[in-house]
Amino acid sequence: MNTVSSTPSAQHVLPPLPYAKDALDPVISAKTLEHHYGKHHQTYVDTLNKLVAGTPYEGKSLEETIAAAKKDGKTSIFNNAAQVWNHTFYWNSLAPKGGADVPAALAKQIDAAFGSLDACKAALLAAATGRFGSGWVWLVQDAGKLRIVDTGNAEQPDASCKPLLVVDVWEHAYYIDYQQRRADHVKAVLDQLLNWRFAADNLA
Ligand code: MN
Numbered sequence: 001m002n003t004v005s006s007t008p009s010a011q012h013v014l015p016p017l018p019y020a021k022d023a024l025d026p027v028i029s030a031k032t033l034e035h036h037y038g039k040h041h042q043t044y045v046d047t048l049n050k051l052v053a054g055t056p057y058e059g060k061s062l063e064e065t066i067a068a069a070k071k072d073g074k075t076s077i078f079n080n081a082a083q084v085w086n087h088t089f090y091w092n093s094l095a096p097k098g099g100a101d102v103p104a105a106l107a108k109q110i111d112a113a114f115g116s117l118d119a120c121k122a123a124l125l126a127a128a129t130g131r132f133g134s135g136w137v138w139l140v141q142d143a144g145k146l147r148i149v150d151t152g153n154a155e156q157p158d159a160s161c162k163p164l165l166v167v168d169v170w171e172h173a174y175y176i177d178y179q180q181r182r183a184d185h186v187k188a189v190l191d192q193l194l195n196w197r198f199a200a201d202n203l204a
Pocket of ligand 1 (some may be wrong): 043168
């Protein structure tokens with residue numbers, strides 16, 4: 001029986017948060033997650049589903065959609081699809097009681113690229129505060145070496161880079177808890193929430 005063919009269900013879905021909404025408090029409050037995950041991320045998913053319905057993008061995976069929309073110059077589809085992907089990657093880049101316990105294989109690469117974990121965090125903070133307006137700060141593996149990339153709006157690192165983790169520096173990520181104080185927010189994220197195990201799992 002095929003009873004659903006005339007009413008296609010939403011193709012892209014909001015993945016569950018990998019922790020409870022209050023698990024990142026006080027750096028990221030439950031109220032921020034209710035808005036950031038429950039409203040912003042959900043809206044990117046809903047908008048993407050509306051934009052792709054009845055187009056050649058319908059049925060494509062999220063990654064295929066991002067690549068094709070970028071190539072085709074379909075800005076709205078790219079922006080919403082990339083924001084869906086970026087936010088899911090961001091939630092996984094954070095962990096309750098994170099910030100420490102860097103797996104040895106990753107620590108070795110961090111030392112090789114930056115000199116120390118503190119220097120890596122200082123570089124992430126500098127990129128976060130240096131990014132004018134909305135965007136993302138990424139730790140990536142590029143040709144076998146770690147480096148930091150910052151991107152504007154929904155943009156992602158070049159396809160040649162393997163993202164290891166990301167920090168959201170859009171105002172909606174911190175305004176409820178830190179108002180305009182982006183540097184204070186990002187410093188707290190780096191010290192208390194970064195999921196280095198997730199980053200290590202992403203190493204090529
Ligand atoms: Mn965001």
